[in-house]
Amino acid sequence: MNIIQAIAQELSATAAQITAAVELLDDGATVPFIARYRKEATGGLDDSQLRTLAERLTYLRELEERKQTVLKSIEEQGKLTPELQAAIEAADNKTALEDLYLPYKPKRRTKAQIARENGLQPLADSLLADQNQDPEAAAQGYLNEQVPDSKAALDGARAILMEQFAEDAELIGTLREKLWNEAEIHAQVIEGKETEGEKFADYFDHREAVRSMPSHRALAVLRGRNEGILQTALKYQPDETPITEQSDYEKIITRHFHINNKNKWLRDTVRLTWRAKIFLSLELEALGRLKENADTDAITVFARNLKDLLLAAPAGRLTTLGLDPGYRNGVKCAVVSDTGKLLDTVIVYLHQENNMLATLAKLIKQHGVKLIAIGNGTASRETDKIAGELVKAMPEMKLHKIVVSEAGASIYSASELAAKEFPDLDVSLRGAVSIARRLQDPLAELVKIDPKSIGVGQYQHDVNQSQLAKSLDAVVEDCVNAVGVDVNTASAPLLARISGLNQTLAHNIVAYRDENGAFDSRKKLLKVPRLGEKTYEQAAGFLRINGGKEPLDASAVHPEAYPVVAKMLDDLHIKAADLIGNREKIKQIKPAAYTTEQFGLPTILDILAELEKPGRDPRGEFQTATFAEGINEISDLQTGMILEGVVSNVANFGAFVDIGVHQDGLVHISALSNKFVQDPREVVKAGDVVKVKVLEVDAARKRIALTMRLDDEPGTQAKRSDRPSENNRRGDSRSAKPQRQEKAPANSAMADAFAKLKR
Structure with missing residues (x-):
């Protein structure tokens, strides 16, 4: 129930909605099926919300499982207290849980453990409890065969205290968030790598708050580091601060353990703990968090661009x-x-x-x-x-x-x-x-290719590959099911993306089709080897059969709802063929009259929408752009030119536009509109046809600065620090462009020609 409530709060949904969705997912239902055909149960949660729900459900269940492992481990050590158990059970993320477990986690023999074995724990406790005593004098009482002198005794006591300080969960949590909120990442070029790393020139001496660093700059810096061009460090205080002066972080440790500032030995212990132990660990964590956040952001951008590309309007059935x-x-x-x-x-x-x-x-x-x-x-x-x-x-x-x-x-x-x-x-x-x-048909063909190779993302080779693959596969699945497929013409790779199906079942469908001829009804799918009732339930609504025995098989109306349509037909005294596409007849139907416990108003409204436009394609009309004559190479460009182009890629910092010169130009986010733009996708998406003005051309670096604010004067440059180290280039599978379509001007002669051609 705690998991349900946590997810409900995150998604601003009710516990009943989340419970229903979780039960459906656990029962094997897919996200497209739940989003389309179980709206009553989930209260209309869409595919995006359901994807988030599924991810959080997995994370929180793993967290609960880890909690039980941790509790069992500490209990076996005989160190589990009611307070510790309550803290562990209240941990709402894996980092907080591991902080609590750290002091009890089995580890290799440390200096602190050796010191404890040598009887120095009481000395460490004494030095922290009575801070007015002389450490040298106190150490004399703990000398033995393994601890020959006071220096060895104090070193052992210090190792114990440093471990104790570094494993305090509350303290580490405070320091972690302070460092994340205040630290800066400092990137510098490695001496002698200036020429080799010219593409990273924007980051040869770059300093930026780690918390607010955009994903594209973070990934550029991290790539430069991985390629041996840049060196990075986390800075948490001004460079001119004297090394002997306590940092704010050391002061937090001092206050947390009530250490007297006059006690030099303990102050030195705090300094060593922070600089040699805690900071190094938190620096790695912060850089890891930066990378994780950047990955998530970049993957989100990639997924959105991929969706736009897959749902681009098809040119249609033309030779x-x-x-x-x-x-x-x-x-x-x-x-x-x-x-x-x-x-x-x-x-x-x-x-x-x-x-x-x-x-x-x-x-x-x-x-x-x-x-x-x-x-x-x-x-x-x-x-x-x-x-x-x-x-x-x-x-x-x-x-x-x-x-x-x-x-x-x-x-x-x-x-x-x-x-x-x-x-x-x-x-x-x-x-x-x-x-x-x-x-x-972009969708039908592109599903045959690994989504990562379609090339509408930035730094896709640098991000977490399993996370990227999972996200992109989800996008492809959602797009294919949103459009639906003709079961008698679809390829096996396209069928495999349908809700409930997999590669094996897709090949079985094609094989059955090849052997027995075209399917004339959805029910015949049940004759396909290994395609059972459960799979049929998940897949049937997304599979279309045109010209079959049952007219509804060509629509997105699920077979389970056919009885509802049958009742509508009886009430109107007409046949299905006479109702489908008949707007006047459909308007006569009162949705509330057909609601039942199984089929609520949302489903009835979906059914009526389908009856009005059966098998409707959510993709728009195919349109294209016309490139300017005589503009073939970057050298043909002049500042001030106004050109028509196609948005090839959208990133957080702006949009790349293909203007027909082998090299995409960049419209910086600040030049997309006269109004403030938070997200470039508010204004453009991949495939849009736009008019742009050339602001600047840097042929040597293959960079073109564009603006969609056509009254901007040439010379206005996009911020170079907002550019990735690698722009879109022809022939590069990392950044090749999607085809151009959508949003052509209303008076476009090409658009009119295509409309006539399709008719």
Whole structure:
């Protein structure tokens, strides 16, 4: 119950909501299923809240388990008191618990333990209790064979007191928070590494409060340290402070143990305890906490960008020519049908321009190509130019060309999945297939690639990899289930992301489909090997069957709610086919009349929304941007230019924008709007089409400063300290860009053309 109450308070929910959600999770229900089909039980907790709930539930359960282990260990030592037990049971985090356990935790033989074995504990207690006595004189009474002189006795007593001071849970907690709130991290370049570490130049002499250090700067400094370019230290007092002067932290220790400032021996003991023992430990903790916070922040940014990319509007079912650019190895070309089926492949070469134009023109006419998808890697601008010539030369084909991100395409090409799908196709050509398909439907294609390779995050190789993978997998799962999939056309990797399914069941569905033909009803899924009733309950609502026996199978209405719809049909005296999509008839239905104990008002409203627009896709209409003519390289840019671009990545410090010159420009957070912006995603997200002005161009460092405040004057620079040490660059899987879409201007000729094309 304590866990339930703690989570309820954190999520601003009721205990009943949390209890219901926990019971569902423990029973094997997935987050997408609970969020979509169990709103009555959870009071409408969304997928984000449920993800947080699941994480906190795991953490707090682990904490409770650890508490029992700690209590058992201390009890076995015969040292468990009612006060200590109460403190342990009240600990609300793992750090506080380990602080309490530290004095009792089995450890290697320490100097303090040896001193106790030599009979020096009474001396240590005496020196702390009676601070007016002479330490040298007091030590004389404790000499023995193992303690030959007063120096050895006092050293042993000091070791005991230092351990005692350093293991006081209340004291350590106070010092930890004070250090975190007040300390600064100081980064300096290692002598002789200036040239080698030029990309870390912003941090060659950088000092900043550790508590408020943004994640991108923290990760940049930590990367510089790991690469041997920077050295870091935590500073807790002004550099000019005399070494003999007590710091505020030492004064806290002194007050905590009621130490007389006139007792030099005890003051020296306090100084040694702080500087040689406590601070070193807390410094490591603080840097670890900084890294952990930065990881969490960076992973959150990555996850949000990934969600925007996965939910980007698909170009739709149009025959597409995918071009994977290259110089020496040529431009790999693949034509895929409107359903994603591979139709043709060829390799052409940029230095044979006439032959390339003729070959591609033949492919376009032969297969009725409507879209040309161009990968954004090496030679993309030259390839884009050729594609532009084709568009102009073939107006009757109504062609459109779009540059898309090829991040992860090479990884897919060499994967086991690609080998199974295209066993006889050269690895280099598989990438062109992926580029074409990700334009048609980004979600369906990108689920085949490890999310970390999609490249919409900063420093993803520096953060906690297991935490990153878990977070990104959750995003992919939520996105796939939000859109739903056609069970008769979806690939195994896409099906595997559906609530309740896994790789094995996804392959079983595909195998059953291949052997027995298309599914004509959801109920037939129960014939798939190893797909039982529980799995069916979790998955059925997210699987669509178009043109089947049951019209509702094409919607997000769960089969368990079909009887509710049947009652609506009886009351209206019509068939399902006549109700679905009929707004006037649906308006006649009074939701309250169909609520039951199982299906409350939220579910009834969801059902009516689905009936109005069955299988509706939450993604928007496909739109794209038009890059300025003649702007191909960073050298073509001039300050003051106003250009159209596509947001390729959003970080906490601003947004990167692709303006078509191989190098993304940065709109600093302060230049996103005339109003104060707390989070860049309040203004833009990956895929948005925006207008920007060029403020500054640094060709040598490949940096472009942009602004979305078009009245800003050139020369206004984004704060360099807010830049990462590694900007987005073409062909780098760490930072390659997502495709451009959404939010094109209302009067965009390209948007109008696509709308007509889709109709």
